[in-house]
Amino acid sequence: MTNPPPLTSVQLADDIARQLSQLTQLLAQSPPHEAAQILGKVLDYDEGLLGRVTDLVATGSRFAQDNSQRGILHPEVWLALGRAANELDSVGEDLNEHTGTIKQLTTPTTPSTSPTARPAGSAMVVRRHR
Secondary structure (H helix, E strand, O other): OOOOOOOOHHHHHHHHHHHHHHHHHHHHHOOHHHHHHHHHHHHOOOOOHHHHHHHHHHHHHHHHHHHHHOOOOOHHHHHHHHHHHHHHHHHHHHHHHHHHHHHHOOOOOOOOOOOOOOOOOOOOOOOOOO
16 A cells, blocks of 8 residues: 655645634534533644644744845735734633633533532623724
8 A cells, every 4th residue: 555645735734724624513513522622622722723823823924024024025924924923822822721621521511420510601702802
């Protein structure tokens, strides 16, 4: 059995985007304990998807910086990628403090193991205006 040819970087990016779409669909259809497992893996800032995407955008920012300084890209491209990397990093840090809570939901509860005081639902939504 022969190995398939290695993916090019563009093919890899396309494949990852396709897999992310599949993961999104699975998350939407998963029972709560499985959805919590998926989110726990995605939001784990050290080993999960969000941290890896942040690293990817930061690397893109360094690429844009180099090419902006050479006059190949407009400086706005570099600034936008840098801002995106910083925002992703900030969001990742904010979510990291809640990842443990999400991971606690990975075990389905039974009536005998359910906590005595369940958190109350909240209608509060905080929106950031830019």
